[in-house]
C-alpha cells in the first residue's frame with residue numbers, strides 16, 4: 072500500500088514522457104545536453120578527486136543533477152518563473168535508502184548542515200558544499216517523511232526539504248534525468264504556498280463523466296494547444312479558441328469549472344516550471360498531448376487528470392508568446408487560473424458569444440469534433456467503474472515514464 076502511494080505521489084508530479092511530440096523550442100545549450108530526455112542515464116561528473124570517486128554511483132549522480140539545477144537557476148530563475156522560486160537555495164537533505172520507506176544508510180545535505188554532518192572534501196568545481204551524515208535522528212526523519220516533502224514540525228513550522236533516493240525504487244532515483252525535473256516540479260508545489268486562494272486537489276475519480284460534447288471539446292482543445300505550442304498555428308488565435316471552448320464546456324457542465332481550474336493551476340503551473348527548467352538546462356521535454364488510447368479507462372484518466380498538466384503548461388507558454396511578458400505569473404500567484412488570465416487578455420474586443428461561435432465552427436471543421444464525440448460516446452464513461460479514493464486507480468499516471 073505504501074509503495075503504491077509513493078508511486079502515486081511521484082508520478083502525480085511527473086513529467087510524462089510517452090511521446091516525443093515536442094522538441095525543445097529553445098536552442099539547446101550544448102550538443103551533449105541536447106539529447107538529454109527523461110530516461111537518459113546520468114553520467115556522473117568526472118573529477119580527479121579521491122573523495123568524489125569514493126562516493127557511491129548514485130550519490131555522484133545525485134550531485135551531478137543538483138549541479139545542473141543550481142547552475143540553471145542561477146542563470147535563469149527569472150525566465151523559469153521568478154527570482155523568488157529558487158530550488159537551488161533550498162536547504163535539502165537527501166537520504167540514500169534501499170527503498171523509500173526504509174531507513175537510509177546515509178544522507179547528503181546541501182544548503183544546510185544537518186545533525187552529525189561532516190563536510191565532504193569535494194572539488195570546488197562542483198559549486199556547492201555537501202555534508203554527509205549518518206545521524207539516526209536525521210535518517211529516521213527522512214524515512215518517516217516518505218519520498219519527499221519538507222520536514223514537518225508540530226508547531227506548524229517546517230525544516231529542510233527531505234528526499235529519499237536509491238537505486239531502482241522510485242522516479243526520484245538519480246540514475247536518470249527525470250529526477251531533477253521531478254525535484255523542481257515538487258519544489259514548485261511548495262512555492263505554490265504563496266498563491267492566493269489555492270485549493271486542494273480535487274478527487275479525480277469524481278471527475279464529471281459527461282456530457283459527451285464537453286469531453287470531446289477537451290480533446291479538440293488539446294489538439295489546438297499542441298499545434299500552437301509547436302508553432303504550427305497562431306498562438307493568439309489558438310489561445311482565444313481554447314478559452315472560448317472552456318466557456319462552452321463550463322456552460323455544458325458547470326461542475327467542470329472548479330475541477331479544471333483547480334488542477335490547471337496546481338499541476339499546469341508546476342509542469343510549466345518543470346518544462347522551463349528543462350529548456351533552460353538545454354534538455355528536451357516531451358509529454359503526451361493526448362490519451363494513450365481510446366479505451367474508456369485511458370480516456371477517463373486523461374480527461375480527469377493528466378491533461379491538466381499538459382494543457383496548463385502549454386497555455387503558460389502561449390501566454391508568454393501572446394502577452395510578451397511574464398505578468399501572468401504574478402496574476403496566477405494572485406489566484407487567477409490560466410483560463411481567467413487568457414479570458415481577460417483575449418476577450419477584450421470581441422464578445423464572448425462571438426468567440427465561442429467561432430471556436431465551435433473551428434472545432435467542427437478543423438478538429439473533427441464529431442468523431443471525437445463518437446469516441447467519447449463509445450467509451451460510455453458514465454458506466455466506467457472507478458474505485459473512488461484508491462490510489463491504485465490511477466494507472467495512467469504511473470505509466471507516464473515508459
Ligand SMILES: [Zn+2]
Nearest residue numbers: 083084338341
Ligand atoms: Zn505536481
